[in-house]
Amino acid sequence: xxxxxxxxxIGALAGGIPAWALAKRQSNETLRRDxxxxxxxxxxxxxxxxxxxxxxxxxxISLSNHxxxxxxxxxxxxxxxxxxxxxxxxxxxxxxxxxxxRFTAEEMAxxxxxxxxxxMQDMMLLTLRHxxxxxxxxxxxxxxxxxxxxxxKPQDFEGQIGGVxxxxxxxxxxxxxxxxxxxxxxxxxxxxxxxxxxxxSVSERxxxxxxxxFKVEKFADMKFPSDEQLASMRLRPNTN
Numbered sequence: 479x480x481x482x483x484x485x486x487x488i489g490a491l492a493g494g495i496p497a498w499a500l501a502k503r504q505s506n507e508t509l510r511r512d513x514x515x516x517x518x519x520x521x522x523x524x525x526x527x528x529x530x531x532x533x534x535x536x537x538x539i540s541l542s543n544h545x546x547x548x549x550x551x552x553x554x555x556x557x558x559x560x561x562x563x564x565x566x567x568x569x570x571x572x573x574x575x576x577x578x579x580r581f582t583a584e585e586m587a588x589x590x591x592x593x594x595x596x597x598m599q600d601m602m603l604l605t606l607r608h609x610x611x612x613x614x615x616x617x618x619x620x621x622x623x624x625x626x627x628x629x630x631k632p633q634d635f636e637g638q639i640g641g642v643x644x645x646x647x648x649x650x651x652x653x654x655x656x657x658x659x660x661x662x663x664x665x666x667x668x669x670x671x672x673x674x675x676x677x678x679s680v681s682e683r684x685x686x687x688x689x690x691x692f693k694v695e696k697f698a699d700m701k702f703p704s705d706e707q708l709a710s711m712r713l714r715p716n717t718n
Contacts, residue, residue, distance in 0.1 A: 520692075523585045524698070527684075531700060533579055534677065538677050541611060542670040542673065547712040549663075550712075552565055562663035562667075563625075566622075568619035597683060600680050604676050608673060611670055617662060618659060618662045621658065628655075629655070681700040681702040
């Protein structure tokens with residue numbers, strides 16, 4: 479009896495151990511493939527985020543430089559009395575569709591997996607601020623176009639700047655149109671300062687965070703221009 483039992487146990491072990499080892503190896507291989515597939519999916523989503531961030535940052539830089547370039551005209555003594563709406567040039571079709579950019583839940587899940595919740599919040603805030611700034615500029619363009627149809631016509635030009643003489647009564651009559659435009663312009667200028675700051679912060683953090691998470695030396699570095707480089711991109715309005 480004892481001999482038969484021992485023989486049965488040894489036989490079961492002899493057959494069971496190789497089967498368990500094979501099942502374990504297959505399970506490990508399945509888990510490895512699942513990890514690789516998940517990693518590839520997350521990389522693809524992260525690259526999708528890169529493309530969207532590039533659109534947002536380029537649009538933010540472009541609009542910020544345009545607004546700053548136009549407003550800088552008021553720094554010249556000859557144009558110091560000009561109001562903001564008088565120097566900010568409308569741009570038809572500026573960054574069409576860029577304000578619709580949003581990050582999907584799947585894209586944000588990648589950064590949730592990194593436990594980078596503050597970074598997620600900054601990216602989502604950046605899209606909202608960018609959309610808001612574009613909407614404000616487009617609204618300004620519409621307001622200025624409407625005012626052009628009823629406002630005074632220039633009597634002379636200094637380069638691209640037209641001049642007209644108005645009495646104080648005439649000037650006051652146009653304030654219901656010019657005051658809201660000035661408010662939009664100044665609010666836009668202040669908002670774009672924060673947009674640029676936030677875009678720079680997100681861009682500078684994106685590369686190191688993704689490289690660390692995907693365990694690579696470099697994933698996708700996003701170089702954001704310095705203040706000096708941004709200033710060199712600005713084109714002053716032509717007044718000649």
